Amino acid sequence: MNLLDEFGMDTITLAGPLEAKLAAMTDAGFAQVMLSARDVVGYPGGVSAAAAAVKASGLRATGFQVLRDFEGLSGHLHQYKVDIAQAMLEMCAAMGSKVLLACSSTSRHATDDPEAIARDLRKLAMMAVPLGIRVAYEALSWGRHVSEFTTAWDLVSRADCPNLGLGMDSFHVFAANTALDAIEDLDPERIFLVQLSDFMWQETPTFEDRITTARTFRVFPGEGVHSEALADLVLRLDRLGYRGDYSFEVFNEDYQQLPLNVVAQRAKRSARWLAESVLHRSAPLPRRSMSSAC
Amino acid sequence: MTQDAKSREGVPEQPNPLMLEGIEFVEFATTKPQALGQVLETMGFCPIACHRSREVTLYRQGEMNVVVNAHPDDARVTATHGGKPVLSAVAFRTRDAGRAMARCIERGAWSATSHAGAMELCMPAIQGPSGSRFYFVDRWREFSVFDIDFVSIPGVNPHPPAIGGMGFFGLVQYVGIERSNDWIAFYKELFGFSFVPDEQRFGIMPKGHLMRSPCGSFMWQLVEPDAWALEMDLEPESLRRIGLGVQDVSEVVDKLKARGVGFVDNASLHPGDRGALTRTQLGSVSFELVHQPQP
Numbered sequence: 382m383n384l385l386d387e388f389g390m391d392t393i394t395l396a397g398p399l400e401a402k403l404a405a406m407t408d409a410g411f412a413q414v415m416l417s418a419r420d421v422v423g424y425p426g427g428v429s430a431a432a433a434a435v436k437a438s439g440l441r442a443t444g445f446q447v448l449r450d451f452e453g454l455s456g457h458l459h460q461y462k463v464d465i466a467q468a469m470l471e472m473c474a475a476m477g478s479k480v481l482l483a484c485s486s487t488s489r490h491a492t493d494d495p496e497a498i499a500r501d502l503r504k505l506a507m508m509a510v511p512l513g514i515r516v517a518y519e520a521l522s523w524g525r526h527v528s529e530f531t532t533a534w535d536l537v538s539r540a541d542c543p544n545l546g547l548g549m550d551s552f553h554v555f556a557a558n559t560a561l562d563a564i565e566d567l568d569p570e571r572i573f574l575v576q577l578s579d580f581m582w583q584e585t586p587t588f589e590d591r592i593t594t595a596r597t598f599r600v601f602p603g604e605g606v607h608s609e610a611l612a613d614l615v616l617r618l619d620r621l622g623y624r625g626d627y628s629f630e631v632f633n634e635d636y637q638q639l640p641l642n643v644v645a646q647r648a649k650r651s652a653r654w655l656a657e658s659v660l661h662r663s664a665p666l667p668r669r670s671m672s673s674a675c
Numbered sequence: 676m677t678q679d680a681k682s683r684e685g686v687p688e689q690p691n692p693l694m695l696e697g698i699e700f701v702e703f704a705t706t707k708p709q710a711l712g713q714v715l716e717t718m719g720f721c722p723i724a725c726h727r728s729r730e731v732t733l734y735r736q737g738e739m740n741v742v743v744n745a746h747p748d749d750a751r752v753t754a755t756h757g758g759k760p761v762l763s764a765v766a767f768r769t770r771d772a773g774r775a776m777a778r779c780i781e782r783g784a785w786s787a788t789s790h791a792g793a794m795e796l797c798m799p800a801i802q803g804p805s806g807s808r809f810y811f812v813d814r815w816r817e818f819s820v821f822d823i824d825f826v827s828i829p830g831v832n833p834h835p836p837a838i839g840g841m842g843f844f845g846l847v848q849y850v851g852i853e854r855s856n857d858w859i860a861f862y863k864e865l866f867g868f869s870f871v872p873d874e875q876r877f878g879i880m881p882k883g884h885l886m887r888s889p890c891g892s893f894m895w896q897l898v899e900p901d902a903w904a905l906e907m908d909l910e911p912e913s914l915r916r917i918g919l920g921v922q923d924v925s926e927v928v929d930k931l932k933a934r935g936v937g938f939v940d941n942a943s944l945h946p947g948d949r950g951a952l953t954r955t956q957l958g959s960v961s962f963e964l965v966h967q968p969q970p
Contacts, residue, residue, distance in 0.1 A: 467785065503864070507783025510861040511802055513851060513912070542864075543856035 384662060387627055388652040389413035389443045391576070392420045394631040395641050399424050399431055403438035405641035409649040415443040415576070415628040416476055418469065432476050443626045444480035444517065444574050445473035451483055452501040453491030453526065459501070466505055474512040480573050481509060482517050482548050485524035485533060493526040499539040506542035517548030517573035522556035522595070523588035529559045534567055546573035550630065551614055552599055555607045556585045561614055569622035576630040577615070577655075579605025599631045601651035612659045619660055627655070691889035692778060692867045694770035698843045698893055699812040699820070700733075700740035701917055702764035704752050707957065708732060708745035711760050714956045715741060717935045719838040724825035729790070733825055737837025739919075740821070749790070752806055755911065759959035762914035765803070765846060766810035766820075767866075772799050775811040779865045796823045801865075804848060804858075804912045839927035844877070844920035844965045845894030850912050855884045855897045862886055868895055878918065878950030878965035894918065915959075920967030924948055927964055 389411050395402040399420045406414055414435065424431035435442060448469045451462050466483075473481045483505060492498070506516050520533040527533050530549055537547055549572060554561070578599040583606055585591045602611050615627070629648050636644045656662040705711045712722060712732065720734035720741055729746040744750065744763060753761050769775040776799035780786060784801035787808045791797040798820065800808045812820055827833055850858050862868040863886075871885040871894070883898035898915070921927045928938060928946045937954035938946050945951075951964045 504781075504783040507861055507864055508785065510783075510857045511785065511804060513854065513857075542860050544860070 383410065383412060384656045385410050385649065385652045386412050388655065389415055389440075389626060389628045390645065390648050391415040391417065391446075391628055391630040393417045393446075394629060394633070394636060394648070395644055396637045396639075397641055400434050400438075401641055403434065403440055405645040406440060406648075407438055408642060409645035411645075411648070411652075412439075412441060413443045413626060413628070414438075414440040415630065416445050416478060418445065418447070418472060421445075421472060421476060428472055428475050435476060442476055442478035443628045444482055445469070445476055445478040446482040448481060448483040448505075450486045450488045450491065451505060452498045453486050453493070454488065454501075455492070455497075458488075458490055463504075463508075466508060470509055470512050470514055473514055479513065480515050480517050482519060482574060484519050484521045485527035487521060487523060487525050489525065491525055495536060495539060498526070499536050502536060502545055503540040503542050506540065506545035509544055515544045515546060515573050517546055519548035519550055519574075519576075520553055520557075522553035522585070522591045528553075529557045530554060531559060531563045531566075534563075537571065546571040548572075548574045548576065549618075550576040550578070551602070551607075551611050552576075552578045552580065552595055552630070553591075554614065555579070555610060556591045556595065561610070561617055564614070564617045564621060567621060569618070569624070572618070572623050572625060574625065575615075575618060575623065575627050577602045577611065577627055578629060578631045579603070579607045579611055581605055583607075596632050597634045599633050601629055601631055601647055603651050603654040604647070612655075615655060615659055690867060690869075693767070693775040693811070693865075693889075695775075695866065695888055695890045696768040696770065696892070697888075697890060699766040699768045699810075699815050700742050700764075701762065701843070701846070702742040702744050702766070702808075703760045703960070704744045704749050704763035705760035705957075706745060706750045706753055706758065707760070708743050710957055711743055711960065714960050715743070718931065718953070718962060719835075719841065719934070721831065721835040722828060723831050723833050723835070724821055724827045726825055728824075731825075733821055735833070736835055736841065738842050739837065741917075746790075755805075756913065757958065760957050761959070762807065762846070762917070764800075764808040764810060765914065766798070766812045768815050769811050769813055772811035772813040775799070775813075776801065782865055784865055791824075796820055804850070804914065807914050838930050839921045839923060841919045841921050841927065841964075842967075843893055844918035844963075844967060845896060846914055847880070847883075847896045847898060847916040847918065847963070848913070849910055849915045850897050850899055852899055852902065854912070855899055858897050859884060859886065862895060877967075878963055879944060879947060880950070880952060880963055916961055916963055918963045918965050920965050922967060922969055924951055924964050924966050 390406050392402050421431040509516050520527050520530045580594050715734045720736045722732050723735050724733040732743045734741045779801050787800040787802045789797045798810045800810045803809045867889040868886040886895040928951050939952045949966050953962045955961045
């Protein structure tokens with residue numbers, strides 16, 4: 382058991398080709414990677430070659446992202462999104478990932494009817510069953526009708542499928558200013574993924590603020606102004622019994638201009654902060670050699 | 676009355692949403708159709724017809740149809756199972772195949788592409804575990820789907836009787852670790868299967884979770900690998916075994932033994948009044964006899 386085993390990086394955080402990103406992550410000591418469809422489809426040789434590259438890296442796929450704007454549509458829009466979802470699920474399976482991240486819809490064409498949204502999420506979960514995939518539904522803080530994890534959890538509960546769970550993202554929790562007390566109402570077995578990042582200012586009052594910050598200026602846990610809240614969030618999840626993966630989803634335009642190993646080292650520093658100073662995970666004891674044992 | 680009005684009054688959905696009425700046929704894919712045919716014949720199945728355009732043979736005994744599909748495009752799936760025969764499809768009898776298909780697609784099933792050639796029957800199908808197919812068939816009373824695509828083998832009784840009254844009892848599906856609940860939800864949502872409590876078991880292979888079809892005419896068993904055997908048990912999710920219902924297990928075991936069928940018989944598993952398991956042939960083919968009282 383490595384101290385960093387429960388943490389990983391998102392490929393979207395790093396610039397460059399997929400193999401360079403994977404190498405930077407393994408060199409930094411990470412054991413898992415959250416894959417973005419963009420990194421996969423743009424890979425020379427296509428999806429199967431990308432899957433081979435991930436396998437060769439030794440990194441485990443934390444999950445695959447991201448299906449957008451799936452739920453709440455009707456007619457031809459719904460059918461179009463079903464086609465997209467099937468393509469995403471096939472890629473997710475091909476990459477050896479067991480989790481597909483689906484973000485709450487931002488579409489103005491999407492209904493706010495919770496029964497319809499739950500029905501669509503249930504359909505998505507059923508589509509994922511034959512492929513052995515779990516769907517993590519995440520509330521975008523600028524989602525049209527679902528912008529907080531509490532609402533997302535209500536819908537996941539209403540849909541009631543064992544392979545449909547919650548994806549949590551600390552950025553959206555802080556941006557939407559959702560009270561962390563609500564974490565206690567979650568079932569830890571139904572949290573399928575936790576993505577962590579912070580940002581550099583306290584308030585993001587408008588959806589436009591949230592979108593701009595989210596896409597250009599996230600930072601690693603411990604680097605932003607919500608470190609205490611982020612530590613609180615992680616500790617609450619740990620106390621709740623969450624034992625799944627944490628991945629660093631850090632969209633940052635500066636990091637896109639830095640050498641990959643520099644950014645990966647910042648991620649490693651963040652993982653160590655969480656493991657040692659927040660969660661107080663014990664470092665594995667060095668194995669005694671046979672000669673010293675005798 | 677509109678759909679909304681029904682929901683408002685909380686009227687429960689019909690218990691058999693696809694109007695299922697049993698199993699029309701089960702299909703094996705194999706690159707060794709002769710060898711598999713021999714196994715089926717020792718079990719009492721007779722070859723009665725061949726497909727008009729594909730390397731496919733229909734075996735029958737009593738009410739049961741078993742299709743052996745050796746068409747190269749279809750048999751290729753066996754490569755992912757070490758070259759062993761694979762249970763590649765189950766065809767469900769339903770009152771309206773098109774409606775059953777549409778309902779499944781509406782609820783998240785994946786459509787399976789048709790293999791039908793010119794002038795051949797296009798049976799609606801959805802994808803099952805590991806590339807298998809679930810067909811929907813609504814022409815089985817007045818005439819059979821086999822009447823269209825298959826040519827009878829001359830001089831063969833097209834309706835060979837079943838040994839000891841054997842009939843389809845159900846299917847056994849192997850699933851991944853902690854995957855039973857996903858599949859239970861899938862079969863409930865799409866097919867209306869109901870969960871059978873653990874206290875209620877049939878035969879001598881009680882492991883896993885059991886579901887019953889809404890028509891009540893067959894069972895569906897889900898079996899996960901043992902947690903301690905995970906590193907050794909790398910078998911992909913698949914349809915694994917056919918269960919055959921019989922009234923008198925001992926009588927059928929004796930008759931099948933006389934035909935050369937071997938049964939698993941050791942300290943932990945042996946033929947009894949509740950059931951029996953045939954020895955695995957060709958690396959993957961076995962049948963489970965299950966005691967089924969006369970209705």
